[in-house]
Each structure stands twice: as structure tokens, then as C-alpha cells.
Amino acid sequence: MLRTALSKLVLPVLAISLVISSCDIIGSDDDDSSIQPPDNYEFTRDGESTVAYPGQNDRLDMVEEMKAYIATAHEGEVISEQALNDMFENTNGDGGGNFSFTSDRDLKSKTFAPDLDNNLFTDIFADAEAASENGSNGIRAQDGVAGLLEREESGNDILVDEKGREFTQLVEKGLMGAVFYNQIFNVYLTDDRIGPDVENSETEEGANYTSKEHHFDEAYGYFNAPVDFESDWPESRNDELRFWSDYSNGSDEQLGFNDKVMEAFILGRTAIVNDNQEVLDEQVDILYEELELISAATAVHYINSTISQLNNGNTGEAFHALSEAWAFVNALKYSPNRKITNDQVNQILNTDFGENGNFWQVTPEGLNNAKATLVETYPDLESVQDQL
Amino acid sequence: MLHFRTTLLITLLLLLTGACSSNTSSDDQSNFDRAAMLENYGNNIIVPAFESLQTSVDDLQVAAEDFETERTLENLETLQEALKSARLAWQDASPFQFGPSESVLLRASLNTYPVDTGKISDRVSSGEDSFGTIDSRDAAGLPALGYLLHGVGDTNEEILSMYTTDTDADNRLDYLLGNISFVKEKVDTATEDWQASGGDYIGMFLSEENAGTDVGSSLGMLINSYVKHYERFLRDGKIGIPAGVRSAGTPRPLAVEAYYGGYSVELASANLQQVERIFTGGDSRGLDDNLEALGAGDLSSEIQTQIDEAQSALDGLSDPLSQRIEENNDPVLTTFEEMQQVVTLLKADMTSILGITITYQDNDGD
Numbered sequence: 001m002l003r004t005a006l007s008k009l010v011l012p013v014l015a016i017s018l019v020i021s022s023c024d025i026i027g028s029d030d031d032d033s034s035i036q037p038p039d040n041y042e043f044t045r046d047g048e049s050t051v052a053y054p055g056q057n058d059r060l061d062m063v064e065e066m067k068a069y070i071a072t073a074h075e076g077e078v079i080s081e082q083a084l085n086d087m088f089e090n091t092n093g094d095g096g097g098n099f100s101f102t103s104d105r106d107l108k109s110k111t112f113a114p115d116l117d118n119n120l121f122t123d124i125f126a127d128a129e130a131a132s133e134n135g136s137n138g139i140r141a142q143d144g145v146a147g148l149l150e151r152e153e154s155g156n157d158i159l160v161d162e163k164g165r166e167f168t169q170l171v172e173k174g175l176m177g178a179v180f181y182n183q184i185f186n187v188y189l190t191d192d193r194i195g196p197d198v199e200n201s202e203t204e205e206g207a208n209y210t211s212k213e214h215h216f217d218e219a220y221g222y223f224n225a226p227v228d229f230e231s232d233w234p235e236s237r238n239d240e241l242r243f244w245s246d247y248s249n250g251s252d253e254q255l256g257f258n259d260k261v262m263e264a265f266i267l268g269r270t271a272i273v274n275d276n277q278e279v280l281d282e283q284v285d286i287l288y289e290e291l292e293l294i295s296a297a298t299a300v301h302y303i304n305s306t307i308s309q310l311n312n313g314n315t316g317e318a319f320h321a322l323s324e325a326w327a328f329v330n331a332l333k334y335s336p337n338r339k340i341t342n343d344q345v346n347q348i349l350n351t352d353f354g355e356n357g358n359f360w361q362v363t364p365e366g367l368n369n370a371k372a373t374l375v376e377t378y379p380d381l382e383s384v385q386d387q388l
Numbered sequence: 389m390l391h392f393r394t395t396l397l398i399t400l401l402l403l404l405t406g407a408c409s410s411n412t413s414s415d416d417q418s419n420f421d422r423a424a425m426l427e428n429y430g431n432n433i434i435v436p437a438f439e440s441l442q443t444s445v446d447d448l449q450v451a452a453e454d455f456e457t458e459r460t461l462e463n464l465e466t467l468q469e470a471l472k473s474a475r476l477a478w479q480d481a482s483p484f485q486f487g488p489s490e491s492v493l494l495r496a497s498l499n500t501y502p503v504d505t506g507k508i509s510d511r512v513s514s515g516e517d518s519f520g521t522i523d524s525r526d527a528a529g530l531p532a533l534g535y536l537l538h539g540v541g542d543t544n545e546e547i548l549s550m551y552t553t554d555t556d557a558d559n560r561l562d563y564l565l566g567n568i569s570f571v572k573e574k575v576d577t578a579t580e581d582w583q584a585s586g587g588d589y590i591g592m593f594l595s596e597e598n599a600g601t602d603v604g605s606s607l608g609m610l611i612n613s614y615v616k617h618y619e620r621f622l623r624d625g626k627i628g629i630p631a632g633v634r635s636a637g638t639p640r641p642l643a644v645e646a647y648y649g650g651y652s653v654e655l656a657s658a659n660l661q662q663v664e665r666i667f668t669g670g671d672s673r674g675l676d677d678n679l680e681a682l683g684a685g686d687l688s689s690e691i692q693t694q695i696d697e698a699q700s701a702l703d704g705l706s707d708p709l710s711q712r713i714e715e716n717n718d719p720v721l722t723t724f725e726e727m728q729q730v731v732t733l734l735k736a737d738m739t740s741i742l743g744i745t746i747t748y749q750d751n752d753g754d
Contacts, residue, residue: 143522143523308490310496311489311494312495312620313496314497359522361521361522362522363490364491
């Protein structure tokens with residue numbers, strides 16, 4: 001009896017899974033030039049790699065060094081608005097002498113235009129200098145006063161603005177959104193760069209890749225994962241992850257981001273080699289969805305951490321976590337396909353995280369409200385919202 | 389036919405493999421009824437702890453209203469007693485800071501100490517009666533009530549006068565009542581969220597879906613909250629910090645839990661009793677039984693013995709703790725050491741046998 005029931009159930013399932021697994025073969029052309037998706041993000045032409053994204057690596061390095069520079073204020077150093085602007089614009093190719101390397105790229109010209117219009121980052125740089133002067137004079141942060149605030153668990157100080165927001169997070173994670181996500185979402189994954197009209201048969205002069213291939217690789221470069229990145233990533237290799245790939249890994253256990261994102265990048269890049277726009281578009285849709293979800297999941301993680309730290313009585317730890325949450329919620333606004341509305345983002349940043357965005361006024365109701373908005377907007381988060 | 393059988397076999401194999409990998413190791417190792425243990429925790433320990441806290445806070449409010457109506461020495465004493473009962477009841481609920489309690493910041497709201505007496509006085513004078521902001525945390529909750537009912541005068545006659553003849557008498561009483569309403573609102577919300585008749589968090593806590601040992605499981609949350617409470621809020625908060633172990637050996641007698649009421653040892657002792665009760669599950673299945681079922685009976689006895697050692701060291705101290713710390717801190721430091729012994733046993737040894745991951749020390753390192 002059991003066997004019959006089981007076979008009735010099992011056969012259709014098996015049939016379906018056979019159909020699915022054979023799709024790859026049916027779907028591919030018998031054209032000699034078409035390739036199968038590789039295991040890793042590795043593509044070649046005439047035996048040479050076609051993948052390169054040095055410009056993205058440079059910009060990631062710039063953000064890293066800007067963060068490290070701001071963090072010197074945690075030790076009571078005064079930091080300079082001018083230096084931060086020089087790093088942002090990459091003055092003289094070495095950030096005005098503040099970068100440990102030279103590059104002909106910069107962050108500012110790649111920043112989300114409305115953020116530039118609103119002086120989002122330049123204002124933060126000016127505030128950071130003023131706050132660091134407070135910090136060097138031993139002024140401690142409190143409601144309405146920028147200065148140093150102790151993170152209770154490590155005993156180390158962080159520099160926060162008059163609303164309790166930590167400068168390193170606003171800048172580092174802020175630029176992860178305003179530059180990295182902005183470039184992925186509004187530049188490299190758009191039809192303008194990887195659509196049907198973009199050159200994909202001739203390689204670029206002096207390069208081994210077509211324009212279309214290269215544009216897609218630049219999107220990958222902003223995600224910046226190792227070529228063999230995958231789910232269940234070994235902890236021993238965490239130092240190979242940078243920025244977004246690191247946060248993908250942060251919620252991988254709950255949401256399987258690493259495999260999903262890598263598969264979409266690999267299949268999308270394969271589709272470009274095979275000149276299959278339809279498959280490419282499908283993968284691009286997945287990338288928009290999953291990358292947005294990484295930011296939302298990370299925001300929920302930091303909201304949880306904020307609640308927990310507030311209940312521990314650790315204001316510094318809570319504000320650190322809330323500064324992270326602030327930037328990951330803010331990053332949601334950069335996708336043109338975003339599920340969340342700008343009004344909801346503003347509500348979270350400027351009301352739920354404290355009236356007028358003032359962390360000193362944050363309440364558990366506000367934090368729970370922000371979390372509920374994210375979970376409602378991104379239903380995939382519902383079942384894991386307390387584990388993130 | 390052969391083909392059918394083969395596919396059926398393969399599929400069954402696949403199903404079996406799939407089923408195995410979703411099982412947790414401890415399930416395979418013993419027949420211990422973890423669901424029954426969780427039910428004991430949820431229904432016999434956790435929910436009753438919140439319900440009796442709720443009752444005692446209700447009583448506290450009634451006593452405060454009586455005091456408002458008739459500001460007499462007798463009513464003041466009744467109110468002081470009601471506060472002590474509520475603070476004792478808190479000891480039973482405090483280890484459960486996950487889900488509903490964490491979501492309303494119950495610990496930070498109810499039991500932030502030491503209090504900022506200057507801030508309380510300023511707020512009383514200015515008639516500031518908003519509670520729940522970060523800045524008002526050390527001017528609110530049960531320790532602030534302790535100051536208001538024990539610390540505003542040397543004798544009860546003097547304290548009474550602060551509510552009758554002092555220029556801020558009415559403001560002070562309003563502040564007291566406002567603070568109690570704030571506490572009550574938090575406790576009511578957390579308690580109702582736990583109850584099946586309310587938010588039914590208990591239903592989720594006892595659901596089959598959460599019966600595993602992974603990070604989001606009920607046992608995972610309970611043990612993380614339990615061990616964290618023991619380590620940071622009992623060992624450190626109630627004993628270690630006042631004794632100076634986190635301030636380079638300089639004691640901080642003002643940082644005891646009930647400085648003004650003078651019954652900090654009694655509160656710590658009640659809290660440690662609850663810690664032991666959580667370990668044993670009271671009269672029913674508990675973590676001790678779970679460990680025994682997994683072949684770790686020795687560890688189970690060791691934990692129990694060490695908790696008893698800590699309890700007797702603690703009971704050897706007498707109230708007021710702040711005076712003990714000032715007179716002779718050594719027995720307090722010894723108590724801390726005894727309590728410290730339990731941490732490793734619970735946090736490393738117990739969790740590794742139960743297959744529970746400690747997540748509360750997640751630190752980004754940035």
C-alpha cells in the first residue's frame with residue numbers, strides 16, 4: 001500500500017526532474033562556438049582569460065583606504081575634510097597623497113547622481129572633520145553632540161555624528177551602495193552596456209574581450225567574489241571576500257545567496273559568449289533581485305543586532321549596528337527595479353531609526369516597524385527574519 | 389517493470405539521503421524527548437515567570453496608587469515591599485531575553501543600573517515624564533524606583549516628606565507613577581506576546597519546526613539567552629562589575645543592583661536559583677536530562693555541583709552588598725570566581741554536546 005502510494009507520488013516528480021535536468025542539453029545550440037557554463041567565473045578566448053576588472057578593484061581599494069583613514073579618528077586623530085574629498089575625487093591619481101597606490105580611476109564620478117546633487121558624501125566629510133575635532137578634544141558623543149562613543153564590547157571608541165551615526169559606516173557602506181550598487185544596477189547591467197546592440201563579436205582594441213563581455217565583468221568586479229565562490233564557503237577563505245561578496249556570505253546560510261548570485265553571473269556571462277540575449281536577460285533579472293535582497297537581509301541582520309545590543313544596554317554597539325543598517329537600507333534605493341519605495345526607505349531612515357534620523361531617539365517600536373516593512377516587502381526574509 | 393523498480397529504488401535512496409542530512413546529530417544519538425523538554429520550559433517555567441512578573445507589577449501599581457491617595461508611612465512601606473516583590477519576580481524572567489522580551493527591550497527598560505540620580509532629580513524638577521528613550525534609560529525602570537522609594541532620604545520619614553512637603557513632591561510622585569506605567573506597559577506587552585491567548589509566541593516556541601538545535605531553533609535561542617544572561621548580567625552585572633573586576637580592580641559599590649534598597653545579594657541569589665532551575669528543568673525534563681541522555685552525565689553533575697558552589701558562596705555574602713564590597717571585597721571576588729567556573733561548563737562544554745551554536749558573540753570585527 002505504501003509502495004503504491006509512494007510510486008504514484010514519486011514518478012511524476014522524477015519525470016519532472018528528468019525534464020529539468022535535461023534542459024541544459026536541449027537548450028543549447030549545437031553550434032560549435034557555443035559553450036557550456038563553467039563551474040567558476042572563468043572565461044577564455046584562444047586560451048587566454050577574457051575576464052578583467054582592474055578598475056573595480058581600484059575603487060574597492062579606495063573605499064577601503066577611506067574607511068581606514070576615517071577610523072584613525074577613533075583613536076582621537078583629527079581627520080581632514082580636504083583629504084576625504086581628495087580621496088573621493090582621487091586628486092592627482094593618489095587621492096591627494098592619501099592613497100597607498102596610484103590609479104587613474106575615481107569614486108566620485110561613479111557616484112549616484114542624486115547623491116552628488118544633495119552633497120550626501122561631501123557633507124558627511126565636513127561633519128567628520130568637525131566631529132573628529134570634538135573627539136580629539138575628548139568630547140564624548142551625546143544626543144545632539146558629535147564625538148567619540150565607546151563600543152562596550154571591545155572597549156574601542158567610534159566617531160559618530162550628532163545623530164549617533166558612525167562615520168566609517170556611513171562612508172564605507174554608503175559608497176558600497178552609491179558607487180558599487182549604483183554602477184551594477186544603473187550602468188553595467190542595463191541595455192546600454194549589455195543589451196542586444198552592444199558590440200559582442202569583435203574584441204576591443206588591445207584587449208581579449210568584447211565590450212559586452214567586459215561590461216558584464218565590470219558588474220561582477222563590483223560584487224568582487226573569488227571565481228570559485230559558492231555556498232557553504234569555508235571560513236578559512238573569508239579574507240578573499242570583499243564588500244558585497246562578504247555580505248552575500250553573511251546571510252548565505254539562511255538564504256543561499258552565494259550560489260544564487262554566482263550561478264546568475266556565470267550563466268549570464270556564458271549567455272554573452274553564446275550571444276543569447278534571452279538567457280542573459282533572465283540572469284540579469286535574477287541578479288537585480290538577489291543583490292537587492294542581500295542588502296535587505298543584511299539590514300534586517302543589523303536591525304536584529306541593534307535591538308539585542310540596546311537590550312544589553314550597549315549604546316555604542318547598538319549605534320554601530322544601526323549605522324550599518326542605515327547604509328544597507330539606503331542601498332536599496334539604488335536599484336531601478338527595487339521592490340521597496342523611496343518613501344518606505346525614507347520612513348525607515350528618518351523616522352523608524354529615530355525621529356529625523358536621530359539614533360538617540362530610536363525606539364523598539366521603530367526598529368520593529370522597520371523590520372516589518374522589510375519583511376513585508378521581501379517575503380523571502382519572513383521565515384528567517386529572526387535568524388539573520 | 390525492471391526500469392520502474394530501478395527508478396523507485398534510486399528515488400528512495402535519494403529520499404533517504406535527503407532525510408538524513410536534514411536530521412540533527414543529537415536526534416540520531418539518543419531517544420531524548422526534546423519537544424517534551426521545551427514544553428516544560430515554555431509552559432512550566434517561562435510563561436509562568438512572565439505571568440508572575442506581570443502580577444507583581446500590577447500589585448506595584450496598585451500600591452503606588454494607594455500611596456498617591458494616602459501618603460502615609462504605612463503605604464510607603466507597602467509600596468517598598470511591592471517594589472521588592474517585583475524585583476524578585478524579575479529575577480525569574482530575566483534570563484529569557486529573546487523573542488517578545490527582547491523585542492520591547494525589556495531588560496534595558498526594566499533593569500538598567502546604576503541609575504543616574506542627578507538625571508532623575510532634574511527630570512523630577514522639570515516635570516519631564518517621557519520614558520523609553522536611550523537617554524532616560526538610567527533614570528527609569530525598577531532601579532530608578534529603588535532610588536525614588538529608598539534613596540531620596542535617610543529614613544522613611546524623610547522619604548515620605550519628599551512626597552508630601554517637598555517643593556517637588558507632586559512632580560516626584562508623578563514621575564514615580566509614570567515610571568511604573570512604563571514598566572507595566574513593557575511587562576504587559578512581553579507577557580501577552582508569550583501567551584497563547586495573545587501573541588502566541590509560546591506556540592512558535594513549541595512548534596515542531598523550531599524543535600531542532602540550529603541557530604534559529606527554540607533551544608538555540610533559549611540557551612543563547614540563558615548563557616548570555618548568566619555570563620554578562622548575573623556574574624558580571626550583579627557581582628563582578630560592582631566588585632571591580634571590569635574596572636582594573638577598583639570596586640564600584642554604587643553599581644550593585646539594588647544600592648538604595650540594599651537587597652542586591654537577595655536578588656542575585658534568586659537569580660542564581662532560577663539559573664539552576666532552568667538547568668534542571670525544575671521537576672521535569674531539563675538540560676541536565678538532555679546531557680545525561682547524550683552520555684554526558686558527568687558534565688551534568690559537574691555543572692550542578694558548580695552552580696551549588698556558586699550559590700553557597702553567594703549566600704555567604706550578606707546584604708547590603710555595597711557595604712560588603714567596601715569593607716572586605718575578597719569574599720565577593722571569591723564568589724565571582726565560583727560563578728566564573730560555571731561559564732565555561734555551560735558555554736563551551738554543554739553547548740558542544742547539545743549541538744548548540746553560541747551566536748551572541750558575533751562580532752564583525754569592524
